[in-house]
Amino acid sequence: MYYLPELVIVAAGFFVLISDLFMPKHHRKYLPPLSLGAAAIAIGLLLANVNVAAEYLGGRFVISPLTTWFKIIFLLGGAFTVLLTWNSKRFERITAPGEFFSILLFTQVGMMCLISSTDLASLYISLELSTIPLFALAAWKRGDKYSGEAGIKYVLYGALASALLLYGFGLLYASSGSLDLRVVGDTFTATPLAWIALALVISGVGFKLTLTPFHFWAADVYQGAPTPVTAYLSVASKAAGLAFMFQIFFGMFGAQLAEWQWLIAALATASMTVGNLIAIIQRNIKRFMAFSSISQAGYLIMGFIGPYPEGAPAMLFYMLIFAFTNMAVFGVIMWYDDETGRTDINDYHGLSKTNPVLALVMLLALFSLAGVPPMAGFVGKFFLFSIAAKAGMHWLVAVAAINSTISLFYYLRIVRAMYIETPTEGQRRLPVSPVMQTTLAVTTAGVIFLGVIPLFYNLIERHLTDWLRWFAGW
Amino acid sequence: MSLVPGLEHWFILSTLFFAIGLYGVLSRRSAVGVLIGVELMLNSTALNFVIFNRYLATPFLDGAVMMIFVIAVAAAEAVLAMAIFVQIFRSRHSVDISTMTEMRY
Numbered sequence: 133m134y135y136l137p138e139l140v141i142v143a144a145g146f147f148v149l150i151s152d153l154f155m156p157k158h159h160r161k162y163l164p165p166l167s168l169g170a171a172a173i174a175i176g177l178l179l180a181n182v183n184v185a186a187e188y189l190g191g192r193f194v195i196s197p198l199t200t201w202f203k204i205i206f207l208l209g210g211a212f213t214v215l216l217t218w219n220s221k222r223f224e225r226i227t228a229p230g231e232f233f234s235i236l237l238f239t240q241v242g243m244m245c246l247i248s249s250t251d252l253a254s255l256y257i258s259l260e261l262s263t264i265p266l267f268a269l270a271a272w273k274r275g276d277k278y279s280g281e282a283g284i285k286y287v288l289y290g291a292l293a294s295a296l297l298l299y300g301f302g303l304l305y306a307s308s309g310s311l312d313l314r315v316v317g318d319t320f321t322a323t324p325l326a327w328i329a330l331a332l333v334i335s336g337v338g339f340k341l342t343l344t345p346f347h348f349w350a351a352d353v354y355q356g357a358p359t360p361v362t363a364y365l366s367v368a369s370k371a372a373g374l375a376f377m378f379q380i381f382f383g384m385f386g387a388q389l390a391e392w393q394w395l396i397a398a399l400a401t402a403s404m405t406v407g408n409l410i411a412i413i414q415r416n417i418k419r420f421m422a423f424s425s426i427s428q429a430g431y432l433i434m435g436f437i438g439p440y441p442e443g444a445p446a447m448l449f450y451m452l453i454f455a456f457t458n459m460a461v462f463g464v465i466m467w468y469d470d471e472t473g474r475t476d477i478n479d480y481h482g483l484s485k486t487n488p489v490l491a492l493v494m495l496l497a498l499f500s501l502a503g504v505p506p507m508a509g510f511v512g513k514f515f516l517f518s519i520a521a522k523a524g525m526h527w528l529v530a531v532a533a534i535n536s537t538i539s540l541f542y543y544l545r546i547v548r549a550m551y552i553e554t555p556t557e558g559q560r561r562l563p564v565s566p567v568m569q570t571t572l573a574v575t576t577a578g579v580i581f582l583g584v585i586p587l588f589y590n591l592i593e594r595h596l597t598d599w600l601r602w603f604a605g606w
Numbered sequence: 607m608s609l610v611p612g613l614e615h616w617f618i619l620s621t622l623f624f625a626i627g628l629y630g631v632l633s634r635r636s637a638v639g640v641l642i643g644v645e646l647m648l649n650s651t652a653l654n655f656v657i658f659n660r661y662l663a664t665p666f667l668d669g670a671v672m673m674i675f676v677i678a679v680a681a682a683e684a685v686l687a688m689a690i691f692v693q694i695f696r697s698r699h700s701v702d703i704s705t706m707t708e709m710r711y
Contacts, residue, residue: 298676299624305655
């Protein structure tokens with residue numbers, strides 16, 4: 133019963149949806165702790181069986197250390213998102229909490245099945261289960277023109293990306309006669325048909341992971357969507373994109389990956405450079421974080437180069453760090469949005485005078501995103517850059533290092549707004565709810581300790597290396 | 607010369623649908639028109655799976671099963687998209703996507 137975590141989340145999703153119908157209004161405050169409890173139970177079950185490999189449904193649902201670590205990251209992203217919405221004043225007024233949390237839980241199930249599936253049919257269904265509900269979440273603020281615009285852009289881009297992806301899947305099916313990922317990969321021959329199929333599939337992956345030529349939806353959707361949804365998109369949905377890319381590149385084309393180094397390097401270079409350069413001129417902090425996360429996706433996929441056995445754990449470790457770091461940043465953004473309703477970078481002027489602790493949390497998290505040494509982000513980036521160096525792509529390491537420097541410049545713009553600029557007239561100390569304090573404490577602890585304590589990376593690396601040796605024969 | 611359509615004919619038909627759908631996506635200004643284009647593309651992929659199943663992977667039914675899933679997912683996507691359009695129409699009285707430029711840097 134190693135698929136119990138999925139069942140727990142499905143059951144919790146339906147329970148939240150149905151109990152919301154019959155619940156008196158004042159009991160709705162129990163929905164966030166309930167969703168959080170389900171996520172915590174699922175994480176506990178996963179951690180208890182972290183080193184297990186199993187197969188269900190005739191090999192169509194696979195459980196391995198890799199899938200388990202991915203599921204832990206998805207559930208952490210979901211749990212933090214629930215924590216952000218809990219006790220939120222602004223958010224409670226605009227939403228139907230029952231539907232919100234059940235949709236959130238259903239997307240979690242989609243992501244968990246995405247990494248566990250082994251054939252194109254279940255891969256596609258679980259990808260759509262983790263994407264389609266997010267369209268609704270992006271448009272959640274009813275009557276808000278920004279949220280509506282975010283929803284319409286996301287749904288149209290998403291439907292187009294899914295059509296392109298499916299056409300690619302169709303061509304792969306034509307060239308192999310099977311929907312099984314391994315069979316498709318093993319029978320892959322370099323025909324024009326296969327290249328078209330690959331291009332279409334990569335455009336679908338790029339949409340989900342916000343890689344550069346496919347990133348255009350991200351800025352508007354991140355800016356317009358409600359802040360907790362933006363946080364969820366930037367952490368859990370991006371992790372799902374990475375999981376999907378793992379499925380395509382390691383699960384399907386593991387044997388061909390060595391010849392595609394240049395493709396990955398080009399995508400990584402484009403994402404880093406475009407994301408970083410456009411982030412410099414942003415004024416809205418959520419839009420700014422969209423471009424920041426595009427550039428982070430660029431760093432992230434450097435782990436596919438090679439492929440080396442160190443690549444998978446390095447990417448997974450960076451994703452874990454990214455989940456904590458980005459959630460710390462979005463915790464502060466959410467809190468400020470909730471208290472004042474403002475999301476411009478200029479609104480953060482003088483935050484260090486009025487709320488020094490939250491300014492410090494933001495500072496640490498931004499330094500981690502930029503990759504300043506004692507923070508976790510530096511350690512994560514170090515492992516990723518070392519993979520590019522190992523493959524002999526020193527120019528890519530140089531590009532990534534220059535991009536990190538550029539990113540430090542724009543992350544410091546926010547630090548400057550908080551620490552150097554004077555507060556605007558009449559700005560006073562804003563209250564922080566206990567739930568938000570806990571969230572920020574946990575995420576900040578992650579930002580500081582994930583990199584310094586070697587336990588986490590060692591754990592991921594040991595589990596994954598054993599599994600990769602068995603899986604790919606490296 | 608046989609008059610029975612073969613793999614090539616069906617594939618050309620589905621590619622044509624895909625291309626017409628893509629043209630619709632790129633040229634329509636109404637969100638509903640774009641959605642119709644996307645649906646045409648999704649249906650051409652569903653057709654693809656059936657064709658490839660019939661001609662290239664005969665004894666199995668993988669492609670036919672995939673086709674059913676594709677249709678179901680496309681329906682879910684269309685419903686959600688229409689719901690979002692209705693919501694936008696209420697506040698803006700139009701679903702013209704070329705006017706949706708509220709968000710700038």
